[in-house]
Amino acid sequence: MTWNPRPYLALARATARSAVVFRLQFALSLFSVLFQLVAMLAVWHALLSHKPLTGFTWPKMEVYLLVTFTAGAVVSNFSDFRISYKIRNGQVALDLVKPLDYQRARLAETVGGLGGELLSVLLVWAVGLAFGVRLDLPALRYLALFAVSLVLLVLLKFTLTYLTGLLCFWTKNYLGIYWARLAIVSLLSGALVPLSLLPHWLGETAQWLPFAGMTSTPGLLLIGNATGGQAYRLVAVQLVWAVLLWSAARLAWRGAMRQVTIQGG
Amino acid sequence: MSPLRITRIYLRMLGTHLRGSLEYEWDFWLMVFAAVLTQLVSVVFLRVVFTLIPDLDGWTFWPIVIMFGLISFGEGIGSLFFEGMWRLAYRINQGELDYMLVRPYPLALQVTSAEIGLNGLGNITSGGAMIVLGLCRAPIHWSPGLVLVAPLLFVSAMTIKVSISVTTNAASFWIQGPNPLFAMAVHQGGELTRYPLTLFPIALRSVFCLVVPFAFVGFFPAEFVTGGHALWIGLATPAVAAYCVLVARFAFRRGVLRYESTGS
Numbered sequence: 001m002t003w004n005p006r007p008y009l010a011l012a013r014a015t016a017r018s019a020v021v022f023r024l025q026f027a028l029s030l031f032s033v034l035f036q037l038v039a040m041l042a043v044w045h046a047l048l049s050h051k052p053l054t055g056f057t058w059p060k061m062e063v064y065l066l067v068t069f070t071a072g073a074v075v076s077n078f079s080d081f082r083i084s085y086k087i088r089n090g091q092v093a094l095d096l097v098k099p100l101d102y103q104r105a106r107l108a109e110t111v112g113g114l115g116g117e118l119l120s121v122l123l124v125w126a127v128g129l130a131f132g133v134r135l136d137l138p139a140l141r142y143l144a145l146f147a148v149s150l151v152l153l154v155l156l157k158f159t160l161t162y163l164t165g166l167l168c169f170w171t172k173n174y175l176g177i178y179w180a181r182l183a184i185v186s187l188l189s190g191a192l193v194p195l196s197l198l199p200h201w202l203g204e205t206a207q208w209l210p211f212a213g214m215t216s217t218p219g220l221l222l223i224g225n226a227t228g229g230q231a232y233r234l235v236a237v238q239l240v241w242a243v244l245l246w247s248a249a250r251l252a253w254r255g256a257m258r259q260v261t262i263q264g265g
Numbered sequence: 266m267s268p269l270r271i272t273r274i275y276l277r278m279l280g281t282h283l284r285g286s287l288e289y290e291w292d293f294w295l296m297v298f299a300a301v302l303t304q305l306v307s308v309v310f311l312r313v314v315f316t317l318i319p320d321l322d323g324w325t326f327w328p329i330v331i332m333f334g335l336i337s338f339g340e341g342i343g344s345l346f347f348e349g350m351w352r353l354a355y356r357i358n359q360g361e362l363d364y365m366l367v368r369p370y371p372l373a374l375q376v377t378s379a380e381i382g383l384n385g386l387g388n389i390t391s392g393g394a395m396i397v398l399g400l401c402r403a404p405i406h407w408s409p410g411l412v413l414v415a416p417l418l419f420v421s422a423m424t425i426k427v428s429i430s431v432t433t434n435a436a437s438f439w440i441q442g443p444n445p446l447f448a449m450a451v452h453q454g455g456e457l458t459r460y461p462l463t464l465f466p467i468a469l470r471s472v473f474c475l476v477v478p479f480a481f482v483g484f485f486p487a488e489f490v491t492g493g494h495a496l497w498i499g500l501a502t503p504a505v506a507a508y509c510v511l512v513a514r515f516a517f518r519r520g521v522l523r524y525e526s527t528g529s
Contacts, residue, residue, distance in 0.1 A: 028446050032453045039457050042464040046322040047314060176295035176384070183299070183306040192310045197317065 007100055008108035015112030019078065023116075026078050030120050033072035037124070040065050040192070055196060059134045060223040066128050067219040068191045070121045070150075075157040078117075079110040083165035084174040092260070103162065103249055110158050138224040145235050146221040149213065152238040156213045159245035160185070166249070169256040190216030196225075210245060213238035266370075274370060275378050279346065282381040293383050300387025304337050307459070308395070324461045327403035328491040332483035334395030335419075336459050339426030339482055341389030344382030347427055352380055354437035354445040360527030373517050377431070403491045411490065418486040418499065421506035426482045428509035429455070431517065433477075438520030455479040481505045 019026045044065065048058040056064070083106055086092045095102060129135065137143060164177050171177070186192050188211035195203040195216050206212055217234045220226035226234055287293060308330070315326040353376050356362050365375045396419075405411075433448035440447055458479040462470050473480040481502045489499025 024442075024446060025444065028450055031450050032456075035453050035457055038465075038469075039460055042457075043314065043321065043460055046464050047318050051318055053317060171291055171295065173289070173292040173295055176292065176299040179299035179384070180295070180302050183303040187306045187309060192306070193313045198313060 007098075008104060011100075011105055011108040012112030015079070015082075015109040016115050019113055019116040026076075026116055027120070029077035030073055030117070033069055033076070034124070036072065037065060037069040040068070053197065055225050056194060059136075060225070062128070062133045063135055063223050064194065064219045066125060066133065067222055068215050069124055071153055071157075071189070071215040071218065072191065073121050073124075074114060074117050074154055075110055075161055076113070076117055079113045079158075080161050080165075080178070081174070082109065083162055084168045084178075087165065087168040088172055088174065096260075103246075103253060106162055107158055110161075111154075114154065136224070138222065138227075142221055142224065142227065142231055145231055146218055149218040149221055149235050149238055152235070152242050153214055153218055155242045156210055156238065156245065159242065159249050160210070160214075163245065163249050163252055166252050166256050169259045185211050185214060188212070189214040190219065194219070207234075208237060210238075210241035213241060271371065271374065275374055278375075278378040279381055282379075283383075286381055286383055296382075296384040297387040297390075300341075300384040301391050304333075304388065304391035304395070307333060322461065322463055324463075325403070327399045328487050329459075329461065330395050331399035331403065331487040331491065332461070333459050334392045334397075334399055335422055335483040335487060336426075336455070337388045337392030338396060339392075339423050341385040341387070341392055342423050343385070343427050343430055345385030345389065347377040347430070348382035348385070349375075349377045349379035350431050350434040351445055351448070352376075353434045354440075354448075355443045357437055357524060358441070358443040358527075362521075362524055363526055372521060373431070373514075399487075400490070405491055414500070415490055418489060418502050421502040422482045422486045424506040425478060425502070425509045426455075428506070428513040429477055429479065431513040432509070435513065435516040435520045438523050451477055455482070458483050478505050478509065 041062070044061050045058065048056065048061055052058070086095065095105065098105070138146070160181070164181050165174070167177050168174050188206045188209055190206070190212065191214075195206050195212060197203070198206065206216075212234070217226070217238055220234065221231060311326065311329060311333070314321065319325070321329070356365075356376070356379075362372070362376075365372055368375060430448060430452065433451045434445050436447050437445055455477070457465070457469070458473055462473060462480050462484045465473075470480075473484075485499040486502055489497070489502075
């Protein structure tokens with residue numbers, strides 16, 4: 001079967017438009033990430049102005065935290081809740097009758113939301129750079145790796161969100177799942193503390209988990225803390241997990257289809 | 266109606282929602298688990314920070330744990346006993362207040378008791394644990410005076426937290442729309458006050474002291490009790506609490522006057 005991208009593009013456009021229409025809600029979905037950024041800047045500033053840590057000076061940390069914000073802002077709540085909401089209120093029935101691949105269709109919608117998210121990200125970066133954040137760009141090949149790892153980050157975040165969203169076929173309580181996921185990701189992705197500063201065993205383990213690709217990897221690449229073979233290895237780990245999670249989501253979807261209850265009528 | 270009767274009816278209304286929620290036992294455990302996990306992660310974060318450095322801008326580990334605990338506990342009280350306020354915007358939008366207006370019970374209490382957030386249990390447990398641990402471990406000079414004042418500060422802090430949520434949700438009477446966007450934004454901003462106020466730039470500090478007094482929920486009471494910096498401003502907490510209750514009451518009453526139901 002040849003794959004026709006047009007309906008998926010239409011879905012992406014529709015989400016992009018809805019982000020414009022519901023711009024207040026959209027902006028608000030980024031608020032918690034923004035406040036988190038402010039809190040982390042304050043805490044790390046107080047810490048690093050006292051004592052520079054190995055690998056992390058204040059200028060590097062600022063950039064790392066901006067990457068953390070970026071990672072938090074893409075695939076925001078706006079896309080996140082949309083996936084589970086349709087399952088919970090039964091709108092999934094309408095998606096099921098469309099002759100589209102369900103997972104790809106949701107990815108298309110998420111990509112559609114990216115435009116607005118990236119715009120907010122650029123805005124925050126611009127403000128940061130204007131107020132004295134110093135960005136020393138790494139060598140070109142690491143910059144290229146950084147770009148690749150950002151793309152993989154979106155894919156990883158989407159598949160994890162999608163997988164947790166699918167859990168709503170079993171429980172109707174998405175909020176609980178969402179909070180639990182948020183807590184786990186914020187710790188194991190290096191969004192709260194760079195993984196190298198975690199207790200050794202935890203940091204080492206987290207490097208090999210899919211969460212590292214959701215903040216730590218792009219962060220380390222941009223501040224030049226991951227170089228040489230390590231840089232390639234981190235991105236490879238990201239890639240492997242993206243493929244694995246994508247396939248796992250396909251399996252989960254099959255299970256969900258045996259489970260499906262359409263709410264309402 | 267006597268205050269006792271008002272309280273009894275309030276608890277009964279919450280009780281019906283509790284029974285409803287317990288129908289879904291797994292959901293209950295999931296919510297509690299998620300709340301505890303969230304708090305746990307933030308404590309791990311703090312722990313890591315303090316393995317790197319002995320004090321953060323003059324603050325040691327345990328006083329900050331008390332601040333975290335106060336904020337979490339306040340959040341727990343809010344979701345367990347007053348969760349209904351987060352639905353106020355939707356009710357106004359849908360004209361659902363009509364039913365409540367004709368019932369012989371204070372409207373604000375009907376609104377706040379119209380839902381129960383069981384994640385509150387997780388937040389109360391973990392917040393309580395943090396407060397108790399913090400009080401045990403932080404170097405506190407317990408005097409009879411402090412023993413008397415500390416519970417008062419605690420109750421005031423919780424009152425402030427809930428009052429801020431009620432006030433910001435009452436703003437939905439003016440801001441149209443089915444979601445309490447404004448209240449949610451303020452609530453998320455309040456998360457910043459888990460950390461010592463002195464870490465933030467002066468503009469933010471004044472916002473948290475004067476505009477939305479979140480600083481009196483965690484920072485000032487913890488500061489006063491642990492006494493490290495002898496900030497007597499902590500003693501103002503009860504006065505701030507009284508002020509916040511009055512503002513919430515005023516906002517809600519003025520808001521209800523604007524309520525115009527819907528056509529349907």
